[in-house]
Amino acid sequence: MLGPVLAFVLAIALAPLLFSLFISLTDYRLTDPTQAKPFVGLGNYLKAFQDKAVLETLANTVVFTVGAVTSQVLLGLALALLMSGETPFMRTLRSLAIMPLALPPLVVGLVWKALYNPQFGPVAYYLKQIGLSVDRGFLGEFTTAMPAVLVIDLWQWTPLLMIIFLAGLKSLPTEMLEAAYVDGASRTQAFFYITLPMLLPVIFIGVLLRTMNAFKVFDIIFATTGGGPGNATSVLNFHIYKVGLTFFDMGYAAALANILLFMIGVCCAFYVVLLRRQRATEF
Amino acid sequence: MRASRTENLLRNALAILVIAFFLMPIVWLFTTSLKLQRDTFQLPPVWLGFQPTLNNFAFAINQIQVGRFVLNSVIISAGTTLISVVLGTLGGYAVSRSRLRFVGASSYFFLVLLMIPPVAMLVPFYLIMRDLGLLGTYWAVIILDTVYNAPFVVWMMSNYFRSVPTEMEQAALVDGASHFQAFRLVALPLAVPGIIASVLYCLIFSWNDFIFALLLTSPSTKTVPLAIMGQFSTAQLQWGYMAALSVFAVLPVLLVALVLNRYFVQGLTAGATKG
Numbered sequence: 412m413l414g415p416v417l418a419f420v421l422a423i424a425l426a427p428l429l430f431s432l433f434i435s436l437t438d439y440r441l442t443d444p445t446q447a448k449p450f451v452g453l454g455n456y457l458k459a460f461q462d463k464a465v466l467e468t469l470a471n472t473v474v475f476t477v478g479a480v481t482s483q484v485l486l487g488l489a490l491a492l493l494m495s496g497e498t499p500f501m502r503t504l505r506s507l508a509i510m511p512l513a514l515p516p517l518v519v520g521l522v523w524k525a526l527y528n529p530q531f532g533p534v535a536y537y538l539k540q541i542g543l544s545v546d547r548g549f550l551g552e553f554t555t556a557m558p559a560v561l562v563i564d565l566w567q568w569t570p571l572l573m574i575i576f577l578a579g580l581k582s583l584p585t586e587m588l589e590a591a592y593v594d595g596a597s598r599t600q601a602f603f604y605i606t607l608p609m610l611l612p613v614i615f616i617g618v619l620l621r622t623m624n625a626f627k628v629f630d631i632i633f634a635t636t637g638g639g640p641g642n643a644t645s646v647l648n649f650h651i652y653k654v655g656l657t658f659f660d661m662g663y664a665a666a667l668a669n670i671l672l673f674m675i676g677v678c679c680a681f682y683v684v685l686l687r688r689q690r691a692t693e694f
Numbered sequence: 695m696r697a698s699r700t701e702n703l704l705r706n707a708l709a710i711l712v713i714a715f716f717l718m719p720i721v722w723l724f725t726t727s728l729k730l731q732r733d734t735f736q737l738p739p740v741w742l743g744f745q746p747t748l749n750n751f752a753f754a755i756n757q758i759q760v761g762r763f764v765l766n767s768v769i770i771s772a773g774t775t776l777i778s779v780v781l782g783t784l785g786g787y788a789v790s791r792s793r794l795r796f797v798g799a800s801s802y803f804f805l806v807l808l809m810i811p812p813v814a815m816l817v818p819f820y821l822i823m824r825d826l827g828l829l830g831t832y833w834a835v836i837i838l839d840t841v842y843n844a845p846f847v848v849w850m851m852s853n854y855f856r857s858v859p860t861e862m863e864q865a866a867l868v869d870g871a872s873h874f875q876a877f878r879l880v881a882l883p884l885a886v887p888g889i890i891a892s893v894l895y896c897l898i899f900s901w902n903d904f905i906f907a908l909l910l911t912s913p914s915t916k917t918v919p920l921a922i923m924g925q926f927s928t929a930q931l932q933w934g935y936m937a938a939l940s941v942f943a944v945l946p947v948l949l950v951a952l953v954l955n956r957y958f959v960q961g962l963t964a965g966a967t968k969g
Contacts, residue, residue, distance in 0.1 A: 415781050415784060415785070416781040416782060416784060416785035416844050416845075416848060417785065417800065419781055419840070419841075419844065420804070420807060420841060420844060420845060423837055423838075423840075423841045424807055424810070424815070424841050426818075426822065427815050427818035427819045427822060428810075428814070428815070428818070430818040430821070430822060431814060431815075431817060431818040434817075434818065434821075490712060493705060493708060493709055493712070494705075494709050494712075496702070496705065500706065501706075501709065504709050504710070504713050506952065506955045507713055507716070507717060508712070508713055508716055509951060509952075509955060509958060510716065510717065510720055510948060510951070510952070511716055511719075511720070512898075512951075513898055513944075513947045513948045513950075513951035513952075514720070514902070514944055514947075514948070515901070515902035515904065515918075515919050515943050515944070515947075516902060516904070517902075517904040517919045517922065517923065518723070518919070518922065518940045518943055518944060519719070521922065521926065521936060521940070522719045522722060522723050522940070523719060525722070525726075525933055526718075526719060526722060530735070531734070531735040531736075531737060533718075533722060533739040536737050536738060536739060566715070566716065566719065570716060574958055574959050575959060577959070578959040623808055623809050626809070626811060627811050627812055629812065629813075629904075629905050630904045630905065633904070633905075634923075648811050648812070648813055651811075651813040651814075651817075652813050652816075652905070655813065655816075655817045656816070656817070656820070656909060661817055661821070664813070664817050665817050665818065668811065668813050668814035668817060669814065671811050671813075671814060672810060672811065672814045675809045675810070675811065676806070676809070678809070679805070679806050679809050682805075683802050683805070686802075
């Protein structure tokens with residue numbers, strides 16, 4: 412029964428990847444009327460490691476991914492603990508909290524772009540009231556653009572982590588906690604020595620899901636900053652889009668995409684090892 | 695260790711603040727879609743006491759003709775969801791039950807597929823679709839959406855099937871049922887919550903997709919997010935129009951998500967929280 416899905420995925424995913432490997436070795440430009448694909452060997456790859464824009468966006472990718480995953484996992488955990496009460500009121504609030512993750516990221520980006528707008532944006536207005544303001548708006552300044560984009564991502568995806576962690580909390584057996592309290596443990600001790608370790612598999616799922624998606628962030632950046640100011644919020648994923656599909660430098664874009672793929676592959680191998688180890692202890 | 699009254703009050707107050715943060719942009723979007731142009735830029739922001747208007751929706755429906763974009767979105771997300779859930783559920787069952795090492799290991803392969811950045815696929819996929827003459831058709835978007843959704847469903851459903859006890863299936867096999875009958879008549883009904891969760895995620899992903907539709911659709915197959923972006927790049931930006939168009943992009947999936955709220959987590963955590 413694995414056949415159909417494996418066949419589909421292999422046919423559709425592998426063909427483009429192999430094709431991408433091929434064009435990354437050529438200097439293929441979509442705008443070239445002859446559609447020639449002159450072979451340049453590893454030229455595109457060598458060029459990438461001297462390209463300042465690539466190195467900048469590569470650094471941004473790491474900053475964005477680490478920043479997004481860390482802040483969202485910590486906040487998601489805090490919110491899950493805060494909102495775990497089984498009162499009707501809390502249940503209502505919890506069901507409202509999932510709303511952000513159903514919204515199209517593009518719309519989320521556009522809405523936040525308006526909210527941040529230095530002339531009429533409500534968020535910019537309220538922050539100004541408490542003494543926080545920047546000339547060109549939070550998305551327009553070099554130092555604040557990346558944090559501002561991270562807040563948008565945090566707004567959209569923290570609820571997902573919250574509900575995953577809540578499910579984890581609800582499924583924990585209560586006997587150990589009760590025993591710990593009988594033995595005089597404080598709530599902090601009970602959290603760090605019992606709840607947190609037992610919650611690790613669920614936290615792991617959350618980190619895995621968010622890492623995979625943070626590497627691929629595109630819509631939010633497209634809608635808010637377009638990678639700017641300068642390259643301040645341009646991640647590699649976005650930069651490749653610009654090179655390939657607005658400058659039509661297909662060969663170079665394919666090489667950059669393969670570099671990104673390699674990076675994610677390394678990350679992935681690391682996860683698979685962790686996952687194996689976790690599965691092994693589970694059974 | 696029971697929480698005190700003051701602690702409960704504090705918790706509730708803090709929780710309300712948190713929810714206010716998560717709802718504020720959504721409230722802004724809906725109120726802006728109902729505001730007159732002159733009211734959208736008012737400071738301090740007016741959240742409730744403004745004069746409501748349906749002008750923006752009239753513009754979206756009559757001028758932009760949002761209906762055809764909604765139809766395109768429905769076709770693409772329904773197609774993607776149907777194919778992904780059927781393929782993914784079959785695959786997920788196989789991964790969870792098979793004793794072959796190759797099949798078990800393939801679940802990692804599906805996880806790897808999920809990590810491929812869309813642009814790495816898009817550049818070559820765009821060229822292949824162009825050469826096949828499929829560029830601009832629904833199929834181009836559906837196929838690429840499915841490449842990302844089907845592996846996710848495999849991953850979710852294999853976790854879900856693992857959390858379903860196998861004794862009944864084994865009993866069915868002993869009584870002479872075929873493997874497919876054991877799957878269809880015994881395992882599948884038990885996995886319905888996981889399937890609903892899969893449908894929910896596929897719907898959200900394909901309905902909300904922007905980058906694939908941006909490059910693979912033609913003017914006649916454009917989806918709602920593209921209509922919004924098109925409005926955004928016109929010379930005179932009207933936030934009211936943008937907001938009204940966005941409501942069409944937001945509302946359907948938001949309603950489905952609120953109704954199916956409790957299924958959200960089941961597929962994701964089934965493997966890890968079986969306790």
